[in-house]
Amino acid sequence: MTQNHGPAMNNPTTYRARRMALAYPAFAAIASLFALPLGGCADHASDVKAKAADDSSPSAPVRATSTIATYPLKEAWFGEQHVHTAYSLDAYIGGARLTPSDAYRFAKGEEVEVGGTKVRMAPLDWAAVTDHAEYIGEMYSTLNEGVKGSDNPQIKELRALKELDERENWFLTYVVKPNRGTPAHPPFFAGYETTASGWKQILDATQAHYQPGKFTTIPAFEWSSAPKGGNLHRNVFFRDMNVPERPMGAAEFDQPEALWAWLAGLEKQGMKVIAIPHNSNASKGTMFPAANAQGKPLDRSYAEMRNRFEPLIEMMQIKGNSEVHRKFWAADEFSGFENADSIGDYSDRNFDKYGKHNWVRWGVTKGLAYEKSLGVNPFHYGFVGGTDSHNGTPSNVAEDNFATGSHGAADGTVERRRNEEVGGWIKGKDLNPGALTAVWAPQNTREAIWDGLKSRETFATSGPRVKVRFFGQMGASKPPKDSRELVEGGYRNGVPMGGTLKTGGGAPTFNVWAMKEANGANIDRIQIIKGWVDARGEPQDKVIDVAWSGNRKRDAKGKVAAVGNTVDLKTATYQNTIGASELMGSWTDPHFDARQGAVYYVRVLLIPTPRWSTYDAVRAGLPLLANVDATVQERAWTSPIWYKP
Ligand SMILES: [Zn+2]
Numbered sequence: 001m002t003q004n005h006g007p008a009m010n011n012p013t014t015y016r017a018r019r020m021a022l023a024y025p026a027f028a029a030i031a032s033l034f035a036l037p038l039g040g041c042a043d044h045a046s047d048v049k050a051k052a053a054d055d056s057s058p059s060a061p062v063r064a065t066s067t068i069a070t071y072p073l074k075e076a077w078f079g080e081q082h083v084h085t086a087y088s089l090d091a092y093i094g095g096a097r098l099t100p101s102d103a104y105r106f107a108k109g110e111e112v113e114v115g116g117t118k119v120r121m122a123p124l125d126w127a128a129v130t131d132h133a134e135y136i137g138e139m140y141s142t143l144n145e146g147v148k149g150s151d152n153p154q155i156k157e158l159r160a161l162k163e164l165d166e167r168e169n170w171f172l173t174y175v176v177k178p179n180r181g182t183p184a185h186p187p188f189f190a191g192y193e194t195t196a197s198g199w200k201q202i203l204d205a206t207q208a209h210y211q212p213g214k215f216t217t218i219p220a221f222e223w224s225s226a227p228k229g230g231n232l233h234r235n236v237f238f239r240d241m242n243v244p245e246r247p248m249g250a251a252e253f254d255q256p257e258a259l260w261a262w263l264a265g266l267e268k269q270g271m272k273v274i275a276i277p278h279n280s281n282a283s284k285g286t287m288f289p290a291a292n293a294q295g296k297p298l299d300r301s302y303a304e305m306r307n308r309f310e311p312l313i314e315m316m317q318i319k320g321n322s323e324v325h326r327k328f329w330a331a332d333e334f335s336g337f338e339n340a341d342s343i344g345d346y347s348d349r350n351f352d353k354y355g356k357h358n359w360v361r362w363g364v365t366k367g368l369a370y371e372k373s374l375g376v377n378p379f380h381y382g383f384v385g386g387t388d389s390h391n392g393t394p395s396n397v398a399e400d401n402f403a404t405g406s407h408g409a410a411d412g413t414v415e416r417r418r419n420e421e422v423g424g425w426i427k428g429k430d431l432n433p434g435a436l437t438a439v440w441a442p443q444n445t446r447e448a449i450w451d452g453l454k455s456r457e458t459f460a461t462s463g464p465r466v467k468v469r470f471f472g473q474m475g476a477s478k479p480p481k482d483s484r485e486l487v488e489g490g491y492r493n494g495v496p497m498g499g500t501l502k503t504g505g506g507a508p509t510f511n512v513w514a515m516k517e518a519n520g521a522n523i524d525r526i527q528i529i530k531g532w533v534d535a536r537g538e539p540q541d542k543v544i545d546v547a548w549s550g551n552r553k554r555d556a557k558g559k560v561a562a563v564g565n566t567v568d569l570k571t572a573t574y575q576n577t578i579g580a581s582e583l584m585g586s587w588t589d590p591h592f593d594a595r596q597g598a599v600y601y602v603r604v605l606l607i608p609t610p611r612w613s614t615y616d617a618v619r620a621g622l623p624l625l626a627n628v629d630a631t632v633q634e635r636a637w638t639s640p641i642w643y644k645p
């Protein structure tokens, strides 16, 4: 391989590489083990022919036609697509005063203030602010004095309230009570022109912060419908600034079918748009339904619309991990991660009533049954992660940096997180700082990131910026010798995460590689989860360890022993004396049946590290919380690869 020379780091064409190298000098050395992505304008291409100090995406240097760095074999761009600001009424009630512009500043690494505390984090590559469409007009009137509706007495009252409980009472009186039954705008709504004006302010911030090649913003909003308390929320994302005059909320329509019909209308007008559902864990079994809004069994047109507009689902966020729940996947020893049990205590969302049907692994597997019976998979989902922060701080996901919580005053102190709840949703102790999304894309531009989302070449992480590559191809093949060969061969001979394999050539082989974040925790193991449906159409799944650190051997049941735990609970610290900084594995499915559809996704587990509640306790000199995990194994989930007979 080649040397890692200095001038490349100063080259203006490789902003990301430079940033990584400056932030983590040691990282450059690790990175030089891999072939590297390069890009940039023609003027500088020769300067950087040796190597940029970035890591995992092998590719040959290219001559790009613009100054935007291009990575032919793609780069993992870290960001997230789920954050609320003062333009969301519930966030404002909680105390959020950051604007969409502030949220983007925070995402770029700038310092912001939440509830009087200064916060900042390592910059992201991209972000999308998703304020609740339901009250964007009302918030426009609240946040902008002198505009239509701003002198409404109820809005003036809201602006003057100082305490959380006062604002919550106001919310109950003027929003919740008049709004029981069919969703509707509250009495202080001043009309759809205010919704359009608020939306325009959000879009202006979205456009102002977009720096193609450096930082991407995506125009977006949240549609927050929850018929009978079953969460059906979707975030909606546009590929460019060709967007509707105003967003739609649950008051306009409250069933996903109506949302997709509206999106289809926007497509006819030339807009490019996708929707991403979240919190299936709170859906009361309705996120992956057997029947449509009219109570009729799912049909092909339902499956087609859902498949067309919803390529992705949110795996995890502050209100829990929706992959699996330990009660319903007892054989999966890693299923007890951030289960957010107290969600079941509110709005009659009792997990036990719905069993496996609330969970993403069940949903993506059940989709295979519909693919077989209807010819289209309605739950053809890749994975993203988000925070759903209601503080205006996207991706503030570090366990040791959760001091401001995620819902304003409701969870903004150690005391509240330990003993209180986020009203109507979850107990503070069951929150977590949220998740991230990485998109494999050749450029950090709005088009490339959106296209990566649409094609499902994404993975979610519970916070750490670990990188994962996952490729599948039909037939047995020699394991790749390094990550370059894995990626080049992966694109040449098969499909990446998010793709579909077609029959022919024997059982599929999957190659996977993961690398930890610089200065982050080591990796315990890489697993592949296979899902299929049995003869009755019922989802089945199996978890397979494909690579792990150290000299551990499989036991008689095929399980690999736990990696160990170095966490010192008295100091909330851990040691990287166990685990590996990088793992690579290859697996050919020994139970492959060419006539049976299957879905395969990767789960990467890191070594145990302190949970946020442990950092809280140590900092505050308080005992650890009872019945709460003191350590967690952070993780990443890749979008699946499907096999279609
Ligand atoms: Zn939501």
Ligand SMILES: [Zn+2]
Binding pocket: 082, 083, 084, 130, 222, 388
């Ligand atoms: Zn949300």
